[in-house]
Each structure stands twice: as C-alpha cells, then as structure tokens.
Amino acid sequence: MSEKEIKNLEEIFEARIARDEKIEPKDWMPEKYRKTHIRQISQHAHSEIVGMLPEGNWITRAPSLRRKAALLAKVQDEAGHGLYLYSACETLGISREEMYEQLHTGKAKYSSIFNYPTLTWADMGAIGWLVDGAAIINQVPLCNTSYGPYARAMIRVCKEESFHQRQGFESLLTLCKGTPDQKNMAQDALNRWWWPSLMMFGPTDDESTHTEQSMKWKLKRKTNDELRQQFVDQTVPQAEILGITIPDPDLKWNEERGHYDFGKINWDEFWQVVKGHGPCNKQRIKDRVSAWEKGAWVRDAAIAYAEKQEKRNQEERKAS
Amino acid sequence: MKKNWPLWEVFVRSKNGLEHRHFGSLRAADAEMALENARDVYTRRMEGISIWVVESKDITASNPENNGELFEPAQDKVYRHPTFYELPDELKHM
C-alpha cells in the first residue's frame, strides 16, 4: 500500500470511530491502534490476575465462612475478568502465552496498586472499597470504547464487578462498628491504601503521554486528573459514613470549585513502584511465574491426552 | 513439548426460546474440557441453560475487505421490506 492509500484508510478509520462505530477484529486498523490496544488490554488483563494474589493471600484466613465465600467469589471473578480480557486481546493477533511471557519477563506492566502488601483482614475491605472503587471509575467509560471485543469484555466485567465494591465497603463498615481493635485495623488499612489508590489514575495530565490519542480512540473519556477528582469527591463522604479519617491533612471542600482539594501525591513513590521497586513487585511476578511453570506438565498432559483421544476417534471412524 | 491449549468460542443459550449467543472464548485442550471450562467461566451467575463450544480455528469468517460486494448489494433491494408497498389507509392490518 502506498503512503497515500494508508493515509486515506486512516482517515476513514478515524471517521468511523468518531461516528461511534465499533472496530471489529478483522477490520483494517492502523498499526498504532493495534499496538496501543494490545498494550492497554493486556496490561488490564495482567492487573486482574496479579490482583488475585494480594487478595488470595487472605482466603485461607478469612474470619467467617460468609466472608470466605465472598472473597473466594471475588478473586474468582478476577480470574474470569483476566480471561475475558486476554481473549479480547487475542483477537488482535497476540496469544495469551505471549502476553504471559511479557508479564513474566517484566516487559509488560500491570496496575501498581497490586505491588502493595495485604497485611490485615481490613485490607480486603479497603481493596474492595478503594481499589475496586477506583477501578470502576476507570472502567465504566471503557464499556463504550471503540474496539468491539474490549468494549464487550468490559460490559461483562463491570456487570460482575458491581458486587466487589459493595462487599468491601460492607466488610469495612462491620469493622468500624466493631471493637476498637477492629476500627483501628480499618483506619490502618485506609492509611496504607489511600495514596496508592489515588495513584491508580496515573500521572497528572501534564505528565501523561497517551491522553490525547486515547481520547480519540475512546480508550479514555476523561483525563487522569478528572477521574482522580471524581474518585476523591465520591470517596470522602463514604469515609465519613465509616467514621475513619482519610490520611491527608490538606483534604478540604472547596466551595468555589465544587470539589475537594487534596494534598500532593508522592510521585517518586509511584514511579519507583512502576519501575519494579515496590514492596511486592518481585514476589508477585515470582508467584505468577511459579504457577505457570509448575502447571506446564499439566497443560502438556492435557494436550497429549487430547491428541491420543483424537487418534482413537479417527481409528474408530476408519474401522466402522 | 511446547503446544498451547487451543482457543474455543463459547455460545450460551440463556433460556429456552432464545438462541445461543456468543459469550466469549477460552482455552481448553479438548472439547469436554472446553465445555466444563465454559460452564465454570461463563455461567457462574445463572447466565445459561445450554452451552455450545467450537474450536475457533473451525470458524470460517467473512473478510471485512469484501464487505462491499457481500453486503452492500442488499441496500437497494427495498422491495424486500413491507414499507415499500403502498396500501390504502382503510386497510388497517396487513
């Protein structure tokens, strides 16, 4: 194809997205669109499955059977979401195994929040309330994104995710209404998860490199800072209901703006964790790699069995 | 041996009277496993009462490049639609 032809196709392509048409797997798409989507969808998928680990850490120690079942179901959903997203990404011409490879070698990123440790039971509540709360804000607009398979996966994810934040909040509320020990546990969890949750929306708008292009392709509807503000505004009253204090002395309502002002985020910490030097980066990847490697003989066996069965079936057909 | 589980497409009937609808995909080594995985992955919340699985490679898909010749010729065949025909107003139900 000549450069001019490509340019022409690109214009038609962008116009389709602008008209709110969806792009489907076999449609022509600019290479950059494909690559950006592979990067974002696979990152998203990785976040789901790495995200299983910090919460999975508490399944065996959940304090009641009801909580144990809810947590199991939640972590299971995350596996499901990872699966939907990997499948969506595979339609762009990359296999799940290649994506795993990128994750395992540190080439691919995932949400930094999962590099923080889950130290107490209250962390399960805090993750549901804050981390899933932030994730929902990030994800809901993606139900309308331009790439069909991604949008469809997100619709399913968002539908299922609606119970996650509620179970987290309910669990924290129980702690806050409980004994002083329980309430302290909840406060401590908020202290540790608050700032990393704000970081989940990514760098500030002036630092963010992909925003404009992402807006055009409907990978984003609002900027990082807008979404972060939305999160703060919705979360502050919820913390009041819980009766615990957000660890930010600068947090206060700004009448003029109609929003909460909040303190400065420690971006050094953010970049440090992104670059692999958070408290749990190594442990998380080690766990994923170990699960994958230890499972190799199982996956191979299943293939070997399937091939044998196929051969037997063929012989049977021949004989009859 | 370095062979990955193939990809399968999952179709679910959510209740009797409705068609099977494409729900998504998954990995499985054989058809039985694909069916079991589909049950565990896609019907956890009572989404279905019947499942079809088919290996993705067995699906033949039309190519969007041919969309012009495949689908556009239908556009001017308006006589296939009931609104093409003019009938007197007195005729209420037809």
Next chain:
Amino acid sequence: MNKESLYDYILTIADNCLILGQRLGELCGHGPSLETDIAGTNISLDLIGQTRSFYQYAADIEGKGKTEDDIAFLRLEKDYKNCLLVEQPNDHFGYVIGRQYLWDTFYLLFLNELQNSSDETLSAIAKKGIKEVSYHRRFSGDWVKRLGDGSEESHLKMQEVVNGLWPYVDELFDMTGVSKELIKQGIAVDLSKLRETYFKQVSALLEEATLEVPERKYFVYGGKKGVHSEYFGYLLSDLQYMQRTYPNMTW
C-alpha cells in the same frame, strides 16, 4: 433421638467439606491455567456452601446459641472429625485432582443415600449437594484421565498420587462417629454398604486412565477420631487465625 449423636454425625460429614474447601482455597491464583483456577474455586465455593448448611443445622440441633462460625473456627484440633484424605496438602495439581476424585466419588455415593434420610434437613441438604458433587466428580474424573493417560511424565506423577493417597481411602467407610441408633432410625447412612461400589467405580476410572489400582492391604485411619496428620495443625492455624487472635468479634 439423641441430639448429641446427631450433632456429632453432622460434623463427621461437614468437617470434610470445610477442610477440603479450605485446601482448594489455598490454590486460587496459583493453578496451571486461569480456567482451572476458576473451576477449582467453584468447587471450593460449593463445599463451603454445603459446610454452612450443615453447621447451621448442627448449631440448631445443639441449641446452645452457637453460630456456624463458632463451629467452623473455634474447635480444638482433636474435635475436627474430617477424614485424613481431605486434609492432604496440595503438593501439586495431580494431588489436588486425585484427592478430589477419590473424595467426590465417595461423597456422591454418600449423598445419594443421605437424600433418603428420615431427617428432612439432612435429606434436603443432600439433594442440593448431589447436583453440585455430580459435577465435581465429572470434572475431577475427567482430569484423572487426562493426567493418567496424558504424557509419560504425567502418567508417572499421577500413579504416584494414587499410590500416595490410597492409604487414606478406606477411612471414608469407617463408622467412627456414626451411632448404630442413627442408622436404625434411618437418619444416618450405613457407610459399609458403599464400600464395594466405591472401589468398583474408582478402579474402573483408574483403569480407563491407564493407572494401576494399588493393592488394598494397608490403610490409615485417624481423622474421624480426631487424630490428624501433621499438616492439619498448619491448616487450622490459617483457618482459625482471625477468630483466635481477635476473639468474640463480629466480622
């Protein structure tokens, strides 16, 4: 009817569900594929659901105002009456599958009998459980075949699993904790009647999976009497951690 013996009887069933559910819960996120993680969690969730139904009923019977969680979390090791099979560790996926299949086959036969119990609650729990466990057995059985008749490596591994778990299977039929009175009243299941069918079914599947059925001479018993394996204390210290560290709180 003797309340105490019925209470004990319910625990001899439910403790298995709890402990196996707990074992499966350890795995979530660490299995060979996302699909198997999701499947394993489903089984775990079914078992925990059954545990809750059984314990709620046990708490009612006992009538001392206990909750399902008191029963699940606040007993001494020797008071858990699960059989040794279900507490065996998840050494690798083959053990998870082997343990599951050996348990599912028994449990399905058991529930099929329990649904005829003269105790209406037990019968109702059994009827609901049958559907769940039929699927579990199908899932684990299919996997035993895949691993047994898969690659050379998996065949060796799976044979090792079967040999390793075999000593624990006869305890499934041990009548400790099942009073004769309960059987006479048609409440409890006479386990000895299930043994033959069990070994027949298991042997047939192992053969299909090209695995050897171990000779059944030496078996180990103990769990049902509260004498557990060394693994069990660690399992309980995880399970009970919160309830022991923060006693008398609501979660």
